[in-house]
Structures are given as C-alpha cells and as structure tokens.
Amino acid sequence: MAARSEIILPAARGRLTRQKLLAELTWLRVGGPADHLFQPADVEDLAEFLRQLDPAVQVFPMGVGSNLIVRDGGLRAVVIRLGRGFNGIETDGDTVTAGAAALDAHVARKAADAGIDLTFLRTIPGSIGGAVRMNAGCYGSYTADVFVSATIVTRQGEIREITAEELGFQYRQTAFPEGAVLVSAKLRGPKGDPAELHARMEAQLQKRDETQPVKDRSAGSTFRNPAGFSSTGQADDVHDLKAWKVIDNAGMRGARRGGAQMSEKHSNFMINTGGATAADLEGLGEDVRKKVYENSGIRLEWEIMRIGDPLPE
Structure with missing residues (x-):
C-alpha cells in the first residue's frame, strides 16, 4: 500500500477527513487515527468513489463502532462510515428494508409498529450493516433467520444484490466479500400483534439491564x-x-x-x-x-x- 502522504483520493460529494481519530467513533473510546474517513452522500457517491480509488488502498467499512477495538497505532486505510441517507427503514407486508446505518433497536421498533416480529434485534448494539456481516443474534434468533437479501457496493464500485447463499451465514460470521460495503438489507419476520411485540421488547430490555453493564x-x-x-x-x-x-x-x-x-x-x-x-x-x-x-x-x-x-x- 502507498505511504500515507502518497494516497490521492478521488473527488466525492460526501465528506472526507484526514487522520480521523477513531477513538471518537467507537463505543470503547480507544484507537488511533485512520488515514482517511469517508462519509458518502449516497449510494452512487460511494460507488463512484470506490471505482476511482486506487485498488491498492485498503478500505474498511465501519458501522457505529459497537463491537470494535481499533489498536492505538491507528488504521492504514480509508474507513467508510455510512450516515444520513443510509439509515432509512421501510416496511411492506412482512418485510422490512433498512439502510445499513439504521440501528438494530430502531429497526426492531419500526418493525413492531407494523406487526413484524424482529424483536430479537431490540437489545443488540450496533446497526443493521454489522448485524448482517456478523450474523448477530440473541434469544435463540439470528439475523440469518430473517435475512432475505442485501444491497452491497463492491470494492470495484459495482452496486449489486447479495443472497443468503453467497453470505454463507454461520455463528457470528459470514463470507462477506472483502472490501465491499453493505448499504441496505431486506428482512422478513413473522407477523404479530404490535402491542405484544413492544411488550416483549420491554421485557427484554429489563432483563438486559438487570444482567449486563x-x-x-x-x-x-x-x-x-x-x-x-x-x-x-x-x-x-x-x-x-x-x-x-x-x-x-x-x-x-x-x-x-x-x-x-x-x-x-x-x-x-x-x-x-x-x-x-x-x-x-x-x-x-x-x-x-x-x-x-x-x-x-x-x-x-x-x-x-x-x-x-x-x-x-
């Protein structure tokens, strides 16, 4: 990989920050700087940026930093962090389509409002992008159980759908393509009564608060x-x-x-x-x-x- 001073980044509509201290973005509040932080404006901005970026430059997609230790010397990479424009949540029948930056808890609540049971997501820290990549789960349910498909942008800048078969879900891991960025996911859950789903999530929160720090x-x-x-x-x-x-x-x-x-x-x-x-x-x-x-x-x-x-x- 080229030395930090030699990296020339493509023009983009989103926000580019040099030497961003990643401790500011992780839940554990540790970690040195990334060479660059890129916050794309939208999917097309992200795709064009990756198409133009030198293939030798490492890319690291980062969610909300809830399950991450960044070492003290920092990261020699372009960190991609999705924000507004990637956190929408839409429901249709028994399916939920969520942007990768949508928080798991928000997705669970919005789904419950529509009578869709994704209650296991309510107490999982982080965002949907991370939930898919790591096959997050609790209470005996996993993201793989409700996953339909996802939209990704490959390291080469191609926007495409990815299936459960391609991801090869296992316990706390997937075969997610190297350097790709997940931008949205479609999930399907069983139907339920909204009031009962919200009550179940409240009980889960109470149990979590009693047993976790x-x-x-x-x-x-x-x-x-x-x-x-x-x-x-x-x-x-x-x-x-x-x-x-x-x-x-x-x-x-x-x-x-x-x-x-x-x-x-x-x-x-x-x-x-x-x-x-x-x-x-x-x-x-x-x-x-x-x-x-x-x-x-x-x-x-x-x-x-x-x-x-x-x-x-």
Whole structure:
C-alpha cells in the first residue's frame, strides 16, 4: 500500500477527513487515527468513489463502532462510515428494508409498529450493516433467520444484490466479500400483534439491564460462546459452554489490566473503566483466553473485532 502522504483520493460529494481519530467513533473510546474517513452522500457517491480509488488502498467499512477495538497505532486505510441517507427503514407486508446505518433497536421498533416480529434485534448494539456481516443474534434468533437479501457496493464500485447463499451465514460470521460495503438489507419476520411485540421488547430490555453493564463503556460480548450458539433467554437455557461461564470458572470475572476490566456484572463484557488503551483491552482479552485454556482446555474466540496497528514499542 502507498505511504500515507502518497494516497490521492478521488473527488466525492460526501465528506472526507484526514487522520480521523477513531477513538471518537467507537463505543470503547480507544484507537488511533485512520488515514482517511469517508462519509458518502449516497449510494452512487460511494460507488463512484470506490471505482476511482486506487485498488491498492485498503478500505474498511465501519458501522457505529459497537463491537470494535481499533489498536492505538491507528488504521492504514480509508474507513467508510455510512450516515444520513443510509439509515432509512421501510416496511411492506412482512418485510422490512433498512439502510445499513439504521440501528438494530430502531429497526426492531419500526418493525413492531407494523406487526413484524424482529424483536430479537431490540437489545443488540450496533446497526443493521454489522448485524448482517456478523450474523448477530440473541434469544435463540439470528439475523440469518430473517435475512432475505442485501444491497452491497463492491470494492470495484459495482452496486449489486447479495443472497443468503453467497453470505454463507454461520455463528457470528459470514463470507462477506472483502472490501465491499453493505448499504441496505431486506428482512422478513413473522407477523404479530404490535402491542405484544413492544411488550416483549420491554421485557427484554429489563432483563438486559438487570444482567449486563449497560451503564459502562463496553462493546457487548467479548468472546463467542464455545457452544456455538447464542443464549436463548429461556429458563431451560444450558450455561455449561457459555463464554461467561468458562470465564467465571477460570476466576477471571473482574480481572483487570490498566484501565480495562472484565465486568463484575457480566464476565463476558469487557469495559473501559476510564483511560484504557486498546492495548489494555486486547491484552486483557488475551489474558482471559490464556486462563480459560489453562483451566478448561477451551480456546475462546474473539467476538469483538480488532483492527489496526499497535503503537511501536
């Protein structure tokens, strides 16, 4: 890749910012600068920008930064962040079409208003773009269960539809094309009574607030469940191979490194207690993985995405 000073970016109608500090855009509030941040005006602006951008320049699509650690040295890439113009939500029968920047919670509420059951999205942090890319889910439901299709802009600037078969949904991952940007998704949910759907979401919120550190600075679940599926939220849920359980068994609830801590309230949530660096957070995560492996032989897999370069030593 060309050195930062040599990158020549195409003209665009959207907003281009050099050396944007990504700590300002992530929920954990850590991370160094991106070479450039591009906020496209609309889909056509994004497509033209990618068509004209040097193929050697790395592109990183970024949502609301809810499940992300950007390392302290920053990111040698053009970060693409979708905003207004990409957050619309429309309903039609039993389907919802949502822009990639639409928050999961907003989509769940708008769907419920129309009598469409996407209630599992209500407590998932982040936006629809991230939900599709990571096959987000909870309470036994996954984005894959309701996914119909999505519109993407490829790294070459082609606007096209992508199917569930192409995405190859798995637990917390997909085969999303490298460098592509998801701009909207169509979801289909079962019909339900709007009042009942909203009541269910209120109950989910209450349970979340009772069990998760919602007032702390976190990025949601730190590690994938070793069992390979999400919690169902039901009374008969099995916890033996849940990430929080094996972390507890290894004695790592409340563990600290610098300003980073595994939450006392939910041990699979990593929090920035104030002043943590990305190195603190990632280092603590690796401490947890090591202890869990030593205790149980289980190798925890990160659910939080980690990107960028560490600071030079």
